[in-house]
Amino acid sequence: MSAYPKEPDLSAYMQTVGRNARRASRELARASTAVKNAVLQALADAMARDRVRLLDANREDLEHARAAGLDSALLDRLTLTDAGIDAMADGVRQIAALPDPVGEITDLKMQPSGIQVGRMRVPLGVVGIIYESRPNVTADAAALCLKSGNAVILRGGSEAWRSNQAIAGCLRAALVQSGLPETAAQVIETTDRTAVGHLITMPEWVDVIVPRGGRGLIERIAGEARVPVIKHLDGVCHVYLDGAADPDKAMRIAINAKTQRYGTCNTMETLLVDAAVADRLLPELGRRFEQAGVVLRGCSRACALVPGMEAATEMDWTAEYLAPILAVRVVDGLDAAIDHINSYGSGHTDAIVTQDYSRAQRFVREVDASSVMVNASTRFADGYEYGLGAEIGISTDKFHARGPVGLEGLTSLKWVVLGDGHIRT
Amino acid sequence: MSAYPKEPDLSAYMQTVGRNARRASRELARASTAVKNAVLQALADAMARDRVRLLDANREDLEHARAAGLDSALLDRLTLTDAGIDAMADGVRQIAALPDPVGEITDLKMQPSGIQVGRMRVPLGVVGIIYESRPNVTADAAALCLKSGNAVILRGGSEAWRSNQAIAGCLRAALVQSGLPETAAQVIETTDRTAVGHLITMPEWVDVIVPRGGRGLIERIAGEARVPVIKHLDGVCHVYLDGAADPDKAMRIAINAKTQRYGTCNTMETLLVDAAVADRLLPELGRRFEQAGVVLRGCSRACALVPGMEAATEMDWTAEYLAPILAVRVVDGLDAAIDHINSYGSGHTDAIVTQDYSRAQRFVREVDASSVMVNASTRFADGYEYGLGAEIGISTDKFHARGPVGLEGLTSLKWVVLGDGHIRT
Numbered sequence: 069m070s071a072y073p074k075e076p077d078l079s080a081y082m083q084t085v086g087r088n089a090r091r092a093s094r095e096l097a098r099a100s101t102a103v104k105n106a107v108l109q110a111l112a113d114a115m116a117r118d119r120v121r122l123l124d125a126n127r128e129d130l131e132h133a134r135a136a137g138l139d140s141a142l143l144d145r146l147t148l149t150d151a152g153i154d155a156m157a158d159g160v161r162q163i164a165a166l167p168d169p170v171g172e173i174t175d176l177k178m179q180p181s182g183i184q185v186g187r188m189r190v191p192l193g194v195v196g197i198i199y200e201s202r203p204n205v206t207a208d209a210a211a212l213c214l215k216s217g218n219a220v221i222l223r224g225g226s227e228a229w230r231s232n233q234a235i236a237g238c239l240r241a242a243l244v245q246s247g248l249p250e251t252a253a254q255v256i257e258t259t260d261r262t263a264v265g266h267l268i269t270m271p272e273w274v275d276v277i278v279p280r281g282g283r284g285l286i287e288r289i290a291g292e293a294r295v296p297v298i299k300h301l302d303g304v305c306h307v308y309l310d311g312a313a314d315p316d317k318a319m320r321i322a323i324n325a326k327t328q329r330y331g332t333c334n335t336m337e338t339l340l341v342d343a344a345v346a347d348r349l350l351p352e353l354g355r356r357f358e359q360a361g362v363v364l365r366g367c368s369r370a371c372a373l374v375p376g377m378e379a380a381t382e383m384d385w386t387a388e389y390l391a392p393i394l395a396v397r398v399v400d401g402l403d404a405a406i407d408h409i410n411s412y413g414s415g416h417t418d419a420i421v422t423q424d425y426s427r428a429q430r431f432v433r434e435v436d437a438s439s440v441m442v443n444a445s446t447r448f449a450d451g452y453e454y455g456l457g458a459e460i461g462i463s464t465d466k467f468h469a470r471g472p473v474g475l476e477g478l479t480s481l482k483w484v485v486l487g488d489g490h491i492r493t
Numbered sequence: 494m495s496a497y498p499k500e501p502d503l504s505a506y507m508q509t510v511g512r513n514a515r516r517a518s519r520e521l522a523r524a525s526t527a528v529k530n531a532v533l534q535a536l537a538d539a540m541a542r543d544r545v546r547l548l549d550a551n552r553e554d555l556e557h558a559r560a561a562g563l564d565s566a567l568l569d570r571l572t573l574t575d576a577g578i579d580a581m582a583d584g585v586r587q588i589a590a591l592p593d594p595v596g597e598i599t600d601l602k603m604q605p606s607g608i609q610v611g612r613m614r615v616p617l618g619v620v621g622i623i624y625e626s627r628p629n630v631t632a633d634a635a636a637l638c639l640k641s642g643n644a645v646i647l648r649g650g651s652e653a654w655r656s657n658q659a660i661a662g663c664l665r666a667a668l669v670q671s672g673l674p675e676t677a678a679q680v681i682e683t684t685d686r687t688a689v690g691h692l693i694t695m696p697e698w699v700d701v702i703v704p705r706g707g708r709g710l711i712e713r714i715a716g717e718a719r720v721p722v723i724k725h726l727d728g729v730c731h732v733y734l735d736g737a738a739d740p741d742k743a744m745r746i747a748i749n750a751k752t753q754r755y756g757t758c759n760t761m762e763t764l765l766v767d768a769a770v771a772d773r774l775l776p777e778l779g780r781r782f783e784q785a786g787v788v789l790r791g792c793s794r795a796c797a798l799v800p801g802m803e804a805a806t807e808m809d810w811t812a813e814y815l816a817p818i819l820a821v822r823v824v825d826g827l828d829a830a831i832d833h834i835n836s837y838g839s840g841h842t843d844a845i846v847t848q849d850y851s852r853a854q855r856f857v858r859e860v861d862a863s864s865v866m867v868n869a870s871t872r873f874a875d876g877y878e879y880g881l882g883a884e885i886g887i888s889t890d891k892f893h894a895r896g897p898v899g900l901e902g903l904t905s906l907k908w909v910v911l912g913d914g915h916i917r918t
Contacts, residue, residue: 094859181873181878183878193891320914433523436519440908440909444910465721466618468892483896485865485874487868488742489869492753
């Protein structure tokens, strides 16, 4: 028997998955908040109850992954532990506790014709999630989609196949127990790589794709998809230390934005320093970054102020290092900082440190990024910190959802018109 | 001399147009409401002042179009009159009078970490408009984009080339007069058809495409675009006459939704009638539609009630006739009506006529369309009737903007984080 199942007719299988998801999405759309919350509670309970089966499936995945020579970072992401299962179940329970975004009607206003016009928040329909090795995404993403009234099709990495199928079993049990169709959350059963190609080109069955993974995966999906994609490419985040910055806040925020974690998309990758204060701030910052083990690559003016700083090249201004490396540039004031960010940035998260009210206002308005910050570390750019409760991803696109995407990003608004026999004349 | 200019290097030309638009979009994004309104007033004034030049250019377009044998409907759409120029200028002044959507910060809330998090409404950046023969779209779409703080690239039909270039002259004059870059609103100067292919595949310079025209144009653009598209495909709109409908309202709305205008996307194309009242409503409706010259194509149950009704085929349930033809189906109550609409509809606009509160609620919630209506004619689905003031188009997609798209649909929300030296721990 081969390690993973293949479908003899993949296209027909994916069409069936899509059609079933579309049908289930109608029931999800009209499900009450109580029913949706009951599904999530049942899912959390089922995962806790089926703990041994989940750990066994995961152990098998890990054995195959080790035999295939996968690296330790990937093995780490793939591993489910007892505590990890508890965290996964807790995460699902937290999503159950969030307010239901669906059904709210806003701005219902009387128009001159006599009709009332408003907007109702509704699910998108069917969400496709494509992700790599972390099996906890299966529970987490399914919970966010179901809570927002969407059916979901999940496609995880083949290395996590057994773990994901075990979680899929919990999902099906929870749905059936709550009286919803078990096709409301489907985990693709084949590991055939071309399944992804089908999933992203079925606009009749799938309303949006959310890819979660490395840049290669996301670029491929964005390039080939025939349905909208909520995506996140680079996180080239900037902190600009303005001439009117409080020196203590400047130091604290610059150090935190870089060193609190190196591998996250909201970590600072380029530090911009106003020429007016560079000689006062940069030497001390250079020492602190050196102590923290961060390699600095600077423009010529920055290098003149920090002994041992490497010379940056043009490529450093667009680099997402995800490592203890930082690009540093001295700029001539706010306009030059905004120009640099809008030219080289990735539209993720950018911060200014300043005590000057007008400059803070201009930075907030003029920097073109999904998150703009004043006197705060870029590391705050995250669904939990923003009060969304959980996020399905971070979008660096401007369309539909921007920045951390929570339940609301998985919904849309439809127009509601209430009349009393009104006709147009 | 050839009739229209061709670019020797189209790709380089389009790249230049795109780059200039991106640069101009930065200035538009920070322009004050007063400056944006001044541009629109100046545009309206310039069109009124240059009336003779506009009419001359349009006359030349019409001569070429007649010589090329274009049909009368197209000639009609192409024609600018004195009154048409006044209407165009008035439309632009009305857009100037609308509230500026940009800059508003909403939901600024304190988070447990101490940071304040909110969202600011910002322009999308650069909007590409692709349209066919109506030259008034040039002024109208440019005004909506500029008011919402976006740069715009306009690509009209070649048959309206001289008219559009004349309006482009007014646009440039208005921008320069107001101190904004004249590249904030560019009308493509070549009629080379491949320019569209470039425009829709430059995500680095263009943030969204709005196609306005026939289905062929929109399908081609949706299929080939590498940037988001705000689009409208079919308008297969339904009216469902429920068993609990008030008979007078039912008659009035059904007749109005079909006969007020035949060629518009919000015209009813299928009438659904609850079996419980079909025998009371359909014979009389049949007579009235016959008087109005509407051909009816019905299911077998409908045909049994209306003498002379043609038999409908499966294709009639998905037809957008845009003509005095109406499909009619008798259904067994609300569930069957919702099923029919969600299966055969195009997600544009659907209405229920009922006095039953619970059924109205279910219809509003469960019908998957950009506009759902209770006791009102589908003909109301329109930006002006909804109080948007003007619309750039109607979207039948669920993503980003749905239904009539006004200024807000040309904007996005970015996250704003205000701290006071806050770092993440």
